[in-house]
Amino acid sequence: MRSLHWFRNDLRLRDNPALADSARASGGLAAIFIVDSKLMAASGGETPRHQFLRAILESLQSELQERGVTLIFKSGQPSKVIPKICSEYKIDQVTWTEDYSPYSIHRDDQVTEALRDRAIQVRTHKSRVVFDYREILTQDGRPFSVYTPYWKRWYARLEEQAPKAKPLPRLKGLPVSQDSPKQPSLLASAHASALDLPSSNEKGAARRLDQFLERTVGLYAADRDRPDLDGTSRLSPALRFGLLSPRQCVLRALDAVRDDSSRQEGATKWINEIAWREFYAAVLASHPSASRRSIQPAYRKIEWNDDPNGLKAWQEGMTGYPIVDAGMRQLLRTGWMHNRVRMIVASFLVKDLLIDWRIGERHFFNHLLDGDPASNNGGWQWAASTGHDAAPYFRIFNPTRQGERFDPNGDYVRHWVPELEALAGSAAHRPWETPLMAGGYPERIVDHAERRTLALDRYKAAREAHKAIGT
Numbered sequence: 001m002r003s004l005h006w007f008r009n010d011l012r013l014r015d016n017p018a019l020a021d022s023a024r025a026s027g028g029l030a031a032i033f034i035v036d037s038k039l040m041a042a043s044g045g046e047t048p049r050h051q052f053l054r055a056i057l058e059s060l061q062s063e064l065q066e067r068g069v070t071l072i073f074k075s076g077q078p079s080k081v082i083p084k085i086c087s088e089y090k091i092d093q094v095t096w097t098e099d100y101s102p103y104s105i106h107r108d109d110q111v112t113e114a115l116r117d118r119a120i121q122v123r124t125h126k127s128r129v130v131f132d133y134r135e136i137l138t139q140d141g142r143p144f145s146v147y148t149p150y151w152k153r154w155y156a157r158l159e160e161q162a163p164k165a166k167p168l169p170r171l172k173g174l175p176v177s178q179d180s181p182k183q184p185s186l187l188a189s190a191h192a193s194a195l196d197l198p199s200s201n202e203k204g205a206a207r208r209l210d211q212f213l214e215r216t217v218g219l220y221a222a223d224r225d226r227p228d229l230d231g232t233s234r235l236s237p238a239l240r241f242g243l244l245s246p247r248q249c250v251l252r253a254l255d256a257v258r259d260d261s262s263r264q265e266g267a268t269k270w271i272n273e274i275a276w277r278e279f280y281a282a283v284l285a286s287h288p289s290a291s292r293r294s295i296q297p298a299y300r301k302i303e304w305n306d307d308p309n310g311l312k313a314w315q316e317g318m319t320g321y322p323i324v325d326a327g328m329r330q331l332l333r334t335g336w337m338h339n340r341v342r343m344i345v346a347s348f349l350v351k352d353l354l355i356d357w358r359i360g361e362r363h364f365f366n367h368l369l370d371g372d373p374a375s376n377n378g379g380w381q382w383a384a385s386t387g388h389d390a391a392p393y394f395r396i397f398n399p400t401r402q403g404e405r406f407d408p409n410g411d412y413v414r415h416w417v418p419e420l421e422a423l424a425g426s427a428a429h430r431p432w433e434t435p436l437m438a439g440g441y442p443e444r445i446v447d448h449a450e451r452r453t454l455a456l457d458r459y460k461a462a463r464e465a466h467k468a469i470g471t
């Protein structure tokens, strides 16, 4: 038996059940990564995530090489590439980690079909999530649309059935001809951006997890909303590309509580956030159209503004609202943004600028290292009040008050918006009160109070129009 393991976004060796399954093949295994031509075309070219992916693939390649396994790089359509490689290397079975985005489900069905025609076995395994969308259901077998009961069911299942992490498998590589590119040059960029990337290998991600659980998790429940503190794990890019499995995260967090019970509250809250990630994956798997339109039918016909200047100011961090601008500049410079600030900037785009949430979703997706179809869509539909268990439509963040509450000393905004350096403490959140001190910083592009009223009117109009059609 000869096996092929297809690496996609579970780019690690440890706790990788699909890889471990391939490793059991007595005749040896080959590994492949495919630069999917459709996904590349959809992203419209190089994004910071590609730069990060390249670094991860280089690390993975050398880890595999040390164990005698060559990582084959190909580009094209997986349903064509994989059968071809299978005939080249006389492969009997192909393994991969299940993925649940609408595109992935469709692509994997196509590959499975192509392999079935050639009598090649497909073996897939769960490890992108602790529990997938088929495992956490209401009593009548339906997907949850509200998070709290989902979480209760999720956590109860964790207690009933503690998952186990898979040990590092012993690998035996198949001989692979070296005519395929040795390096992920298929993802090569003409102009690599100057982002300071997080660790790109599984050992680095595991170290970051240990440090977080050792030093930070105890205060996580209190500090997680503070962008001025290093209060969260920053593991989202590692989870996005599977440098760590969520199962490893949860098991390590439970161990950390066993070692020190004062971490209980923070660790439980953190596990709860991991479950949000799974909730959004489940929502998208059961509502594939959410990637194109609002889940709530009442909000499918909101009147959006066509405002290229407003959009540009938002994208560049030049709206005149410090917390919004700090977040947008952090995103451009680092490929990451704090969760509280993501909520604030998303609310600002949708409810102050009245720009369609899908435009913001796309901008985030292009710039985030952790850009993930389900969590990104879930976050945007939450902020726009259009998703499952979303913010109610009348919840409109006041960006100034949010800044003062969650960045009380102004440290976060001064760090990302140097024009505000001369404004001490929380005065940095109100530069319009001392304009001479905020040299070069723009005026506010909209009046929040006016836009709040307008947003409420637009949302109400959409609801009423929907009701009228329904009756």
Ligand SMILES: Cc1cc2nc3c(=O)[nH]c(=O)nc-3n(C[C@H](O)[C@H](O)[C@H](O)COP(=O)(O)OP(=O)(O)OC[C@H]3O[C@@H](n4cnc5c(N)ncnc54)[C@H](O)[C@@H]3O)c2cc1C
Pocket: 224, 232, 233, 234, 235, 236, 237, 239, 240, 270, 273, 274, 275, 276, 277, 278, 280, 337, 338, 339, 340, 342, 343, 346, 364, 368, 370, 371, 372, 373, 375, 376, 377, 378, 379, 380, 383
């Ligand atoms: C508009 C918007 C867009 C977002 N887009 C993405 C995205 O594309 N990819 C992404 O991973 N997260 C996204 N999030 C969720 C969240 O902001 C990030 O997961 C979090 O900021 C990552 O930082 P961290 O690793 O320090 O999180 P921690 O607080 O340490 O949480 C641990 C892990 O839990 C998960 N998590 C935490 N909060 C959420 C959440 N609200 N929703 C889903 N998962 C969560 C992440 O995997 C995170 O790494 C978005 C949120 C909003 C409001």
